[in-house]
Amino acid sequence: MADTLTVVPHPRRRSAARVWRDRLPGIVMGGPAVLVFLAMFIVPMFLAFVLSLTDWNGYSLNFTFIGLDNYAEAFRNPRTVDAAIFTAVVAFFGTVLCNGVGLTIAALISGSGRANTLMRTIFFYPYIISALIIGFLWSAMLAPEGAVNGLLGHLGVPPVPFLTEVAFAKASVILTIVWSHFGFNMILFLAGIKSVPTEYYEAATVDGASRWQQFRNVTLPLIAPVFTVNLVLTLVGLLKVYDIVLALTDGGPAGSTQTIVYQILRDSFAQSELGFGAAQSVILLLVTAVLGLAVTFARRGAEQKVAD
Amino acid sequence: MRRYPTPRRRLRAPGVGTVLKWVLLGAAALVMLVPLYIMVINAFKPQEAIISSPLAIGPDTFSLEYLQAALTSEKFNVVRAYGVTLLFVALVNVFGIALAAPVAYVIARGRSRWHLGLLLLFVSGLFIPGQVTLIPVVFVLRVLGLINTIPGFILFETAATLPVTIFLFAAYLRTVPRDIDEAAALDGAGKIRAFWACIFPIMRPVVATIVVLNSISVWNDFVSPQIILGPGSGIYTVTTGVYAAVGEFSTDYTTVFPTLLLAVTPAILFFVLMQRHIIGGLVAGATKG
Known part of the structure; x- marks a missing residue:
């Protein structure tokens, strides 16, 4: 940019040395970030694919190529298939519930005033606590002798096997995720709702629209882009859910709450089958990318309506 | 007998919808806060007290020894x-x-x-x-x-x-x-x-x-x-x-x-x-x- 101030007599005939001298600051400024990014993102992404074709055990740097065996194994292995199905269930119900609860509460507390701000804080705070700690906290509370069963006992309700019976454990995982995550969705919805110009509501009121009609016909269409962001972020985030499961159920009972990342990390590091883990990672990456893009494109329609 | 509010009263007293909204929000807020409360108070109680009465804390069971043990x-x-x-x-x-x-x-x-x-x-x-x-x-x-x-x-x-x-x-x-x-x-x-x-x-x-x-x-x-x-x-x-x-x-x-x-x-x-x-x-x- 210094060029704009110095007088350059023959701009088209700058020598190669001159060109590089002008580029040098840019390279010095951009180079380190590019190098770090290549080493920790781009190279590993390609390596993930290469390693997925091998039987690497994670320790030695000797391994053999075994073709697509790891991929075939991923579709055959019942543990991986079960984990994939449970992950899909968590991602689906988690996304629906986080956004449903988040939007409902955002709509209820979108006004100004202290009470609304306080509510916002209360609903949001779990989001900044590590998922691992959330998992341990709920694990302690939902245990057979935990606080929740203690309370139910006082009410005369027999103990509920929240974490020890398959169906309950699955529901507990999903509800714990929703408890800790919907506040984030709520915050984004709130930002969207607050950015709707008040004139729109005034016009709707003049037309005699009820509160519900206003929400339905003014707010919802106008926050369509926020809705898309919320859906994509929640879905993509839940496809890789791990920490909370590890702490809450450790994949149990009987492996019924293992997610795909739980499976990947266990195969890779506990079982030393990093090649197999890498193959599952590549599948997860593809599924994440396809679903993320699919939701984004599917939502285009809803967003387009606003633009018209 | 149910008394219907006069229009003038409606201006001051919150409507049924508002009351319902805050009851709902209050209940949801409890669900969010009770786990935090349980974590805080039970950090100062012995095992039996945690299991028998998870929501209560009294001078008889209160103790700093567990927090100190965790710290050290x-x-x-x-x-x-x-x-x-x-x-x-x-x-x-x-x-x-x-x-x-x-x-x-x-x-x-x-x-x-x-x-x-x-x-x-x-x-x-x-x-x-x-x-x-x-x-x-x-x-x-x-x-x-x-x-x-x-x-x-x-x-x-x-x-x-x-x-x-x-x-x-x-x-x-x-x-x-x-x-x-x-x-x-x-x-x-x-x-x-x-x-x-x-x-x-x-x-x-x-x-x-x-x-x-x-x-x-x-x-x-x-x-x-x-x-x-x-x-x-x-x-x-x-x-x-x-x-x-x-x-x-x-x-x-x-x-x-x-x-x-x-x-x-x-x-x-x-x-x-x-x-x-x-x-x-x-x-x-x-x-x-």
Whole structure:
């Protein structure tokens, strides 16, 4: 940019040395970030694919190529298939519930005033606590002798096997995720709702629209882009859910709450089958990318309506 | 008999809808707060009292010994973990910003296809889940000899912050007028010095956003320190330390609750102090990304 101030007599005939001298600051400024990014993102992404074709055990740097065996194994292995199905269930119900609860509460507390701000804080705070700690906290509370069963006992309700019976454990995982995550969705919805110009509501009121009609016909269409962001972020985030499961159920009972990342990390590091883990990672990456893009494109329609 | 409110009364007294709304919100708020309450009070009670009356606390059962035991536990040195995690948070912030700010400036000021390509390259990182690259990252770090070391961990965490940081920085720098670059150039400062001396100080708001976002993600990260540092390294962050301390004793509540309380307190304090920045930062990070 210094060029704009110095007088350059023959701009088209700058020598190669001159060109590089002008580029040098840019390279010095951009180079380190590019190098770090290549080493920790781009190279590993390609390596993930290469390693997925091998039987690497994670320790030695000797391994053999075994073709697509790891991929075939991923579709055959019942543990991986079960984990994939449970992950899909968590991602689906988690996304629906986080956004449903988040939007409902955002709509209820979108006004100004202290009470609304306080509510916002209360609903949001779990989001900044590590998922691992959330998992341990709920694990302690939902245990057979935990606080929740203690309370139910006082009410005369027999103990509920929240974490020890398959169906309950699955529901507990999903509800714990929703408890800790919907506040984030709520915050984004709130930002969207607050950015709707008040004139729109005034016009709707003049037309005699009820509160519900206003929400339905003014707010919802106008926050369509926020809705898309919320859906994509929640879905993509839940496809890789791990920490909370590890702490809450450790994949149990009987492996019924293992997610795909739980499976990947266990195969890779506990079982030393990093090649197999890498193959599952590549599948997860593809599924994440396809679903993320699919939701984004599917939502285009809803967003387009606003633009018209 | 039900009395219907006169129109004048309706102005003052809240409607049925409003009452119902606040009853509902109040109940939901209880569901959010009771777990926090249970964690706090049960950190000061013996096992039998935790199980028999999880919601109550009285002078007869109150004791500081469990919290003290957790503080001085040999399995998990909480104070040390605070220090280690804070150090990691600081290093990742410093390196991440030092790497991202200049490249974001080059991208924001560049007009060629190369600059757009560079932006797209970094932004593609937003869509690559960390868990996917973790296995090959272990491979790369092993080749570099950095596996199970702090530099290796910092390198990975710093790289992980780059996509969001560069994206937000570049978006912000586009709004900074070029006049400032030119004024700096007039003063005879080189391009790099001009950036750090004149442009970077203007970026303070977006730097604050990024510091908040990165700090939360590094503080809460569990998988990367667990895998890259590994239990063998003897270096524990708050999360890997909690996992080591609580993971095997999850039915000994006199260990669980005090340990969780200690692990959560800094995050809650940070949240209370920085709430506006955290929420603003998350909204900016999510909606601009």
